[in-house]
Amino acid sequence: MIDIDDLAADLADAIRERDVFAAYQPQISLDTGRPVAVEVLCRWQHPVIGTISPETFISVAEQTGQIHTLGALMLGEALDAAAGWRAAGSDIQVAVNVSPLQIAEPAFLTHLEGELRRRELDSSALILEITESLPLVGSRAVIDLLRAIRTHGVGLSLDDFGTGHASLEQLESLPLSEVKLDGSLIRDGDAHTDAAVREVMTVARERGVRIVAEGIETPAHLARVVELRCDRAQGYFICRPRPKADIDRLLERGSEVAQGFLIV
Numbered sequence: 001m002i003d004i005d006d007l008a009a010d011l012a013d014a015i016r017e018r019d020v021f022a023a024y025q026p027q028i029s030l031d032t033g034r035p036v037a038v039e040v041l042c043r044w045q046h047p048v049i050g051t052i053s054p055e056t057f058i059s060v061a062e063q064t065g066q067i068h069t070l071g072a073l074m075l076g077e078a079l080d081a082a083a084g085w086r087a088a089g090s091d092i093q094v095a096v097n098v099s100p101l102q103i104a105e106p107a108f109l110t111h112l113e114g115e116l117r118r119r120e121l122d123s124s125a126l127i128l129e130i131t132e133s134l135p136l137v138g139s140r141a142v143i144d145l146l147r148a149i150r151t152h153g154v155g156l157s158l159d160d161f162g163t164g165h166a167s168l169e170q171l172e173s174l175p176l177s178e179v180k181l182d183g184s185l186i187r188d189g190d191a192h193t194d195a196a197v198r199e200v201m202t203v204a205r206e207r208g209v210r211i212v213a214e215g216i217e218t219p220a221h222l223a224r225v226v227e228l229r230c231d232r233a234q235g236y237f238i239c240r241p242r243p244k245a246d247i248d249r250l251l252e253r254g255s256e257v258a259q260g261f262l263i264v
């Protein structure tokens with residue numbers, strides 16, 4: 001059994017030693033088949049345990065307060081990468097997962113503004129992914145903060161839609177630019193899920209909210225989200241999360257797309 005205090009202590013070392021780092025997973029436009037965004041996913045290479053999943057250590061970081069340092073590290077990496085890609089002539093966007101605890105931190109917006117300004121980076125290069133677990137999601141303060149983020153031109157995506165309590169209501173009340181349909185919605189494929197997906201898509205369309213399908217694992221999944229007219233797709237079938245150098249290469253070469261997947 002791994003002790004949570006041990007893990008927290010190791011995580012502090014890992015953050016300092018940069019054993020925590022970013023992997024990048026492309027999203028393609030379903031209009032052009034080209035990569036238009038990359039999601040930044042945190043990885044921890046532990047010297048003894050090996051690779052630890054973010055599903056494990058993000059919650060540890062949230063419990064210990066380390067999520068703020070970790071989140072700032074990932075945001076910094078993502079914005080460095082975006083600035084490099086933009087300088088090289090690509091207009092690819094980076095999508096960064098943010099914990100509800102980061103959003104709840106009063107200094108978050110100032111930090112975000114500073115990070116964008118320091119790199120002279122157009123704020124449209126960044127998308128923040130939030131989840132429905134956002135506490136006080138209906139609260140004035142949180143909505144105001146999310147609005148301020150959007151006013152800056154930063155994108156706001158509702159992640160994992162369809163896995164929990166996210167509702168059409170949230171889709172209508174949050175200042176979103178995007179919703180990510182969870183892979184389970186696509187993989188299910190039964191009539192009930194289908195109807196639910198179509199309803200979400202109708203509401204999203206009405207509000208000008210982009211729809212990204214995630215968890216695309218097979219050609220059939222891809223065909224399905226094309227048919228559903230989603231805007232973007234992401235998943236193992238298209239491209240696995242990769243080290244930054246692979247994405248550099250992908251963008252340099254103008255990225256070949258063959259039968260729906262990206263050749264890196």
Ligand code: C2E
Nearest residue numbers: 041042054055058074097098099215216217235236237241
């Ligand atoms: P998420 O934001 O929903 O990210 C997508 C997850 O699905 C990633 O898992 C990705 O590797 C995985 N995935 C990609 N394509 C496929 C596919 O075709 N099929 C399946 N089954 N899975 C696919 P990962 O990297 O293990 O991350 C898990 C979760 O951890 C993320 O879910 C996100 O909620 C959280 N997370 C990751 N990095 C960060 C971070 O920097 N900060 C915060 N706060 N949370 C993070």
Ligand code: MG
Nearest residue numbers: 039097129159
């Ligand atoms: Mg995400």
Ligand code: MG
Nearest residue numbers: 159160180214
């Ligand atoms: Mg997700």
Ligand code: MG
Nearest residue numbers: 097131159160
């Ligand atoms: Mg998730």
